[in-house]
Amino acid sequence: MAALPSGVLGVIDSTSDRAVFRQIADRLREAIDKGRFKEGAKLPSESELVEHFGVSRMTVRNSLSILQSEGLVSSEHGKGVFVRPRPPVRRLASDRFARRHREQGKSAFTVEAEAAGSRPEVDSLKVREERPTSDISARLGQPRKVLARRRRYLLDGRPVEFAVSYLPLDLARDTPIAEPNPGPGGIYARLEELGHRLDHFDEEVRARMPSPDEVKTLRLASGVPVIQLVRTAYDTEGRAVEVCDTVMSADAYVLAYQLPAN
């Protein structure tokens, strides 16, 4: 157990009102912010911190759990605690569903990922009929049943997004939309071929902490929120033809929108 480089972490002010474990978290946070521990770097081990600050192990662990819940560090059993690297971010432009992007053979996700030099993957694709929740039902105009298309998206093997599309069953049944692979241009292209010319999309954006299920599915580190995006597609007759409920790892995405001034 090597001694810590002096001066890197400072000391505790025992006269301060601020709890010791918060002070230790503050010192570590400063050190990370100032680049004394870089992305991916290993922090001093718990026992080193115990020795350096002269406190008990639980106090040190308490400090580290603060930094973890802030998304600054993550721990790896048997290895150490590391400064969380900022993963590459995927930028979703507001024209990503424009018709012109749909006339190619590949999906928007695939095209974009390959352009960015990443390896795109879609897995756990499941298509089935369901009774809609009251929320989905309301958005789709109260259909009795819906077709649900679930799938998970990965970049270079890392899960980044989980999405479920809901379509009124009377509209999707016995069409390519009910197939696992709906063909080039995706379900929006098929909807238009079926005579539902798309007019616009409504998107609702929320952020929150993930459920335990979402942590598992998206392999989220602790301290990483999710962005939830609910998109409703309307055809030119004003009918809602699809609702897509997407949950994204917040540290993998930036959403970009363009708004007219009038």
Add this chain to the structure above:
Amino acid sequence: MAALPSGVLGVIDSTSDRAVFRQIADRLREAIDKGRFKEGAKLPSESELVEHFGVSRMTVRNSLSILQSEGLVSSEHGKGVFVRPRPPVRRLASDRFARRHREQGKSAFTVEAEAAGSRPEVDSLKVREERPTSDISARLGQPRKVLARRRRYLLDGRPVEFAVSYLPLDLARDTPIAEPNPGPGGIYARLEELGHRLDHFDEEVRARMPSPDEVKTLRLASGVPVIQLVRTAYDTEGRAVEVCDTVMSADAYVLAYQLPAN
């Protein structure tokens, strides 16, 4: 210390691989999800949970801290641990900066809050000249200095949003934009009067955990992420005339956007 109502919380499976504190968190989470503890309700005290599950206090506290980091509960010193009520949500529509909303006397925030029956407030308004960060500078076309307008928005006394607007100094100096109160319609109305007719806005949306500063300014409960929205306003000549960097309590907002299909 009353005994817990039997059957409400179940028991620990000591043969399970799952850590005891996680199992306790699971039981409590289920109970909350199933409505056995409603919004605002008090959970059993730590000592009651210690007795019920037959574990040490630190184990119970560990469980509670999981629920706290999930944003499900929050603790109040001397009172107890309570199920977090979902606060009323403010919905930001994508046309909120349309010119037609600017022709009244009041700000968009004020009008909208009053319509929803809330009491709007703006405080800690500060206007000053600054050297821009490299990010802001790049977005605004590399001005040497900028005018920064900082303010915090509150609803019914609760802080919900903190925003900073940056404008190129050559454009804003010695205009009403540099005044604490820029007048009816806000700085966008003033910009148009100065001949910068607005053409469109670009918005970038991110979500992340808050910094300790943001926790303080927005009085965030632990386990609440923030939404960061960076908006750039462009005039009809394509010049970026303002960048607004907004940090919002994620549990107070839903962002709504409308996208054309082509």
Add this chain to the structure above:
DNA sequence: CAGTGGTCTAGACCACTGC
């Protein structure tokens, strides 16, 4: 194997709340 983080105990004292 030694070193790391993960879980858990059984205490202690403190600060805040409400009666």
Add this chain to the structure above:
DNA sequence: CAGTGGTCTAGACCACTGT
């Protein structure tokens, strides 16, 4: 005042990692 959560200690044993 009793009851609550907040902080902290000094141990213990375990599971995982790398050599």
